[in-house]
Amino acid sequence: MIVSLVVVLPFAGAVLGLLLSRYPHGRGPAENLAANKRAAWFGVLPTALSTALIGWLAWENTPSTNVLTVIDTGGIAITVGLEAAELSVLTAMLVGVVALAVQVYSVGYMRGESRYPSFSAFISLFTSAMLLVVFAADLLVLYVGWEIMGLCSYLLVGHWWEERANSRAAIKAFLVTRLGDVGFLFGIFVLGFAAGSFRISDVMAADIPEPTLVLATLLLLAGVAGKSAQVPLHTWLPDAMAGPTPISALIHAATMVAAGIFVVARLYVLFPQPTLDVLGVAAAIGMLGAALAAFAQTDLKRVLAYSTISQLAYMAAALAGGARDAAVFHLVTHGAFKALLFLCAGAVIHHVGSNLLGHMGGLRRPMPVTFWTMTVGYAALIGLPPASGFFSKDAILYGLERSSSPIQLLLYGSALLTVGVTGAYATRAWLMTFFGTGKVQALPEPAPGTAHVFDGREAPASMLWPIGVLAIPALLLGFTDTGEFHLAPAVTALVVALLGAAFVYVIWRGAPERDPARLLGVFHGPCEQAFYVDRLYAAVFVRPVLALARGVVRADDHVVDGAVRGTGRATVGLSGLTRHLQNGNAQLYVTGLLAGVLLIAVGAVVLG
Amino acid sequence: MHVVYPAVVAALLFSIGVYGVLARRNTILVLMSVELMLNAVNLNLVAFDVWLRDVLHSGQVLTLFVIVIAAAEVGIGLAIVLAVFRTRKAIELDRLRELGEP
Amino acid sequence: MSAVDFWPPSTLEIVFLLLGLVAVGSALLVVTTRQLVHAALWLVLCFGALAGCYLVLTAEFVAWVQVLIYVGAVVVLLLFGIMLTRAPIGRSDDLDSGNRVVAAVVALATAGVLVSVVVGGFQHAYADLRPGSGSAEELGGSIFRNWVLPFEALSVLLLAALIGAIVLSRTDISGRR
Numbered sequence A: 001m002i003v004s005l006v007v008v009l010p011f012a013g014a015v016l017g018l019l020l021s022r023y024p025h026g027r028g029p030a031e032n033l034a035a036n037k038r039a040a041w042f043g044v045l046p047t048a049l050s051t052a053l054i055g056w057l058a059w060e061n062t063p064s065t066n067v068l069t070v071i072d073t074g075g076i077a078i079t080v081g082l083e084a085a086e087l088s089v090l091t092a093m094l095v096g097v098v099a100l101a102v103q104v105y106s107v108g109y110m111r112g113e114s115r116y117p118s119f120s121a122f123i124s125l126f127t128s129a130m131l132l133v134v135f136a137a138d139l140l141v142l143y144v145g146w147e148i149m150g151l152c153s154y155l156l157v158g159h160w161w162e163e164r165a166n167s168r169a170a171i172k173a174f175l176v177t178r179l180g181d182v183g184f185l186f187g188i189f190v191l192g193f194a195a196g197s198f199r200i201s202d203v204m205a206a207d208i209p210e211p212t213l214v215l216a217t218l219l220l221l222a223g224v225a226g227k228s229a230q231v232p233l234h235t236w237l238p239d240a241m242a243g244p245t246p247i248s249a250l251i252h253a254a255t256m257v258a259a260g261i262f263v264v265a266r267l268y269v270l271f272p273q274p275t276l277d278v279l280g281v282a283a284a285i286g287m288l289g290a291a292l293a294a295f296a297q298t299d300l301k302r303v304l305a306y307s308t309i310s311q312l313a314y315m316a317a318a319l320a321g322g323a324r325d326a327a328v329f330h331l332v333t334h335g336a337f338k339a340l341l342f343l344c345a346g347a348v349i350h351h352v353g354s355n356l357l358g359h360m361g362g363l364r365r366p367m368p369v370t371f372w373t374m375t376v377g378y379a380a381l382i383g384l385p386p387a388s389g390f391f392s393k394d395a396i397l398y399g400l401e402r403s404s405s406p407i408q409l410l411l412y413g414s415a416l417l418t419v420g421v422t423g424a425y426a427t428r429a430w431l432m433t434f435f436g437t438g439k440v441q442a443l444p445e446p447a448p449g450t451a452h453v454f455d456g457r458e459a460p461a462s463m464l465w466p467i468g469v470l471a472i473p474a475l476l477l478g479f480t481d482t483g484e485f486h487l488a489p490a491v492t493a494l495v496v497a498l499l500g501a502a503f504v505y506v507i508w509r510g511a512p513e514r515d516p517a518r519l520l521g522v523f524h525g526p527c528e529q530a531f532y533v534d535r536l537y538a539a540v541f542v543r544p545v546l547a548l549a550r551g552v553v554r555a556d557d558h559v560v561d562g563a564v565r566g567t568g569r570a571t572v573g574l575s576g577l578t579r580h581l582q583n584g585n586a587q588l589y590v591t592g593l594l595a596g597v598l599l600i601a602v603g604a605v606v607l608g
Numbered sequence B: 001m002h003v004v005y006p007a008v009v010a011a012l013l014f015s016i017g018v019y020g021v022l023a024r025r026n027t028i029l030v031l032m033s034v035e036l037m038l039n040a041v042n043l044n045l046v047a048f049d050v051w052l053r054d055v056l057h058s059g060q061v062l063t064l065f066v067i068v069i070a071a072a073e074v075g076i077g078l079a080i081v082l083a084v085f086r087t088r089k090a091i092e093l094d095r096l097r098e099l100g101e102p
Numbered sequence C: 001m002s003a004v005d006f007w008p009p010s011t012l013e014i015v016f017l018l019l020g021l022v023a024v025g026s027a028l029l030v031v032t033t034r035q036l037v038h039a040a041l042w043l044v045l046c047f048g049a050l051a052g053c054y055l056v057l058t059a060e061f062v063a064w065v066q067v068l069i070y071v072g073a074v075v076v077l078l079l080f081g082i083m084l085t086r087a088p089i090g091r092s093d094d095l096d097s098g099n100r101v102v103a104a105v106v107a108l109a110t111a112g113v114l115v116s117v118v119v120g121g122f123q124h125a126y127a128d129l130r131p132g133s134g135s136a137e138e139l140g141g142s143i144f145r146n147w148v149l150p151f152e153a154l155s156v157l158l159l160a161a162l163i164g165a166i167v168l169s170r171t172d173i174s175g176r177r
Helices: A002-020 A029-060 A086-109 A116-135 A139-157 A164-195 A200-205 A210-227 A236-242 A245-254 A256-266 A273-296 A300-320 A324-352 A368-382 A388-401 A408-434 A461-480 A487-510 A516-528 A530-581 A586-607 B004-023 B027-052 B058-088 C011-032 C036-056 C060-084 C100-122 C136-146 C148-169
Strands: A064-071 A078-084
Touching: A002 A029, A002 A064, A002 A078, A002 A086, A002 A116, A029 A086, A029 A116, A078 A086, A078 A116, A078 A139, A086 A116, A086 A245, A086 A256, A086 A324, A086 A461, A116 A139, A116 A245, A116 A256, A139 A164, A139 A200, A139 A210, A139 A236, A139 A245, A139 A256, A164 A200, A164 A210, A164 A236, A210 A256, A210 A273, A236 A245, A236 A300, A245 A256, A245 A300, A245 A324, A256 A300, A256 A324, A273 A300, A273 A408, A273 A516, A273 A530, A300 A324, A300 A388, A300 A408, A324 A368, A324 A388, A324 A461, A368 A388, A368 A408, A368 A461, A388 A408, A388 A461, A388 A487, A408 A487, A408 A516, A487 A516, A516 A530, A586 B004, A586 C100, B004 B027, B004 C011, B004 C100, B027 B058, B027 C011, B027 C036, B027 C060, B058 C060, B058 C136, B058 C148, C011 C036, C036 C060, C060 C136, C136 C148
Parallel strands: none
Antiparallel strands: A064 A078
16 A cells, blocks of 8 residues: 555655646746746655555565556466566665755756746656556566656656757657667566466476576567666667756666666576676676776766666676675665755856866865765765775675676776776766866856856855765665675775775876876776777668668658659650540541440350 | 441341441531431341241331431431521531530 | 352352442542542443442332432532532542542551451341332332331421522622621
C-alpha cells in the first residue's frame, strides 16, 4: 500500500503539473510566474511526501509485496505489483532524496523559464518511473518504468530544443539507449519464457539451464550498457550534458544511469560467470578510458559526465568480480556525491555563464558555500577519508582483490589505475574551478541554451539548500556501512589517488594559468575526443545508415514515385495513341464495332 | 431444297454488304451496301418461312415489311445525303469528320 | 433431320445456286466497281437474281414486290441521288477509302463466322417446296387477317418518312427559330 503511494504520488504530481499549472490560461509574464509557482508546488510536494514514505519503509524494514492485479494474457500472465525488498528501499531512498534535492534546486535554477511547468512535471514523471523500476515485482512492469525513463531523458535533455545541438543530443541519447533496450526487452522475454513467469521472485527461483541464462543475461546486459552508459553504448552520456544541469544531476549521475547497475544487482543470482566476464571486460575498459577522457575535457559538465561513466564502470566491475554489496554501496554513495557535484557545477555555471573550465578560476572566494560543498564532492570522488567514496571504493577494491573471477587481475589493475586517474582529473577540475585568478566577467547576455547568468555573489537559497543537504550524505554516508573496514586496500587506494592528485597539483603549481591536462602529451587529443569512439561510430554506423536512408529516399523518389509518375505518363502517351482513333471517320468506328461484335461472337461460340 | 443453300447465299451477301459499308467512300454506295445487307436478311426470312411452313407466313410478311422500310430508309437517307451535299459540297464519308477529336 | 442427300442436287437446287451465284457475283461488283452508275446497275442485276431466288423458294408475291420496289423504285431513287450529288460519271479511282484492307478482313471474318455457324446449324435441314404457299392470295390473307396492326403502323411510318424526306430535301423550309 505504502509502496504504491510512493510510486503514484510523483506520477500524480506530474499529471497535475502538466494539466493544472497553466490554469487559467495566459501567456503574460505574470501568468508565467504564477504557473511556475504552482508547478513548483506540484513538483516538490509529492516528491517530498514520497521520500518521507520511503524513509518510513526503510524504518519499518519489512519486505512486502503488493499485487494490484494479474493480467491474464493467454500466455504468461503479467503481474502488476510492487515489491519492497531491502535493495529496493535503499535505492529508492537515493532516488527520492536526489529527486527532492533536484526539484528544489531547479526552482531556483529555472527561475523565469517559461517552460518550467513541463520541466518539473517531467522530473516528477521520471522520479515515478525510476521508483517503479526499483519496486517492480514483475519484469514487464520494470520494463514499463525503464522505457518511461528513456522517454523522460529524451524530453529533459532536449529541454532547450531551440538550439539544434541540444535536440540532436536528445535524439542521440534516445536512440543509443533504445538500441540497448531492444536487447533488454528480448532478455526479459527469454527469462520469462524460460521460467514460465515474469515475476521476478519466480524467475529468480526458477531452474533455468545455463545456456539460456547466458543468452538472457547477455541480452539484458545490452540494456544495462545502454542505460548505465557502459562501453560500448556510453557515447550518449557526455552529449546528454546539453540538458539543464539539474537534469544531469538527476538522470545522468544519480538515478537513471544507476538503473542498469540496480537491475544487475537485483537479478544478480541469475547472472552466470560468462556474462559477468563480459560485463567485467567492458567495465575495465570503460572505467580507465572514461577517466582518461575526463582528464582531458575542457567542459566542466563533460568532465563530470565521463567521471560518471568511469564510476559506473567501477560498480559494474564490482558486480563482475562478485562484490555485489560493494557495488550497491558505491551506487548509493556515488549517487549522493555525483548529484552533489553536478548541482555544485550547476551553481558554478549559473554564476559564470559558461560551461568551460577555461572561463572559470578563483571562484573560491565569491562562492564559499559552493566551494566547500564541491570540495566534499570531489573528496568523495577521489576517495579521501572521511568522505563516503573512500569507504565504498575500499569495499570494491577489497572485493576485487579477493575475487575469484578469471579476469580478476584485469579488473583489479584497471580499478587501481582508475583510482589514480580519478584523483588526477578531480584535482584538475577542482583547481581550475576554484583556484588561480578569476576570469569571470558577467556576460551581458547569456548565450541561448545556456543557464541564465546570475550576477549576485552566490546562487539563490533554493539552489544552495539542496547542495548543503546533499553534502551531508556525500560526506557521512560511508559510516553507515555495516561491513567491516579493510585497511590494506584503503591505504593502497589512498596512496594511489593522492599520487595522482599530487602529480596534477605540482604541474598546476608550475603554471596556474595553463591546463594541467597538457601532461598527457600526445595522448591529449585522443583523450579529449574520448578515443574517437564517436567518430568511429559515425564512420561505421551513422554514415552508412545515413547513406542508406538517402538511398531509400532516392529509391522512393525515383523508383516508387517514378513508377507512379511513369504510369501516368504512359497512360497519357497511350491515350494519345488511342485518340488518333477518334478521328471522326464513322467508317472506322463501324469497323471497330463490327470487329468487336465478331470477336464476342467467336468467343461465345468457342468458349460457350 | 436444303436450307443451307439460301442461308449461305444470304451470309455471303451480308458479308459483301459489310465490306461495302466499311470500304466505300461515297455515301450513296454505302446506302447500296446497306440495301445488300437488308436483302440478305430478306432471303433468310423467306427461306426459313418456307422451311418452317409457318401458317401465319410471318417470314414472308416480315420480308414485305422490310422491303417497305428499306424503301423509306433509302428515301430518308438520300434526303440526308442531299442535305449534306448542299451544305458541304461533299458526300465522301471520310471527309465528314467534324465530330472527330481535333 | 432429313435423309435427303446433298448429292446429286435436284434441278431446283441447281437453279437456285446459279441464281445465288449471279446475286453474289453482282453484289461483289457493286462493292468493287469503280463507276458509280455501274454500281447501281449491278445492284439491279443482284436484286433481280434475288427475285429469282424468291421465286424458286415459292415466294412469288415477295419476288414481284422485290422487283417492283427494289428494282423499280429504290434503284431509281439511288440513281437520282447520284445525279443530284453531281457524282462523276465514268471511272473514278477514289471510291474506296483507305480502310479497304481492314474492311476486307472484317468482311471475310464475318463471312467465315456466319457461314460456319449456318452450315453447322442447318446442314440437315430440308425444306419441301410446295408451289402456291407464297401466292398473293395466301399472303394477302395472312397480312389482312393476322398482321393488320403492324401493317397500319408501317403505313404511318411510310407517311412520316415521306414528310421527313420532303422536309430534309427542300431548301425553302427553315427550322423553327
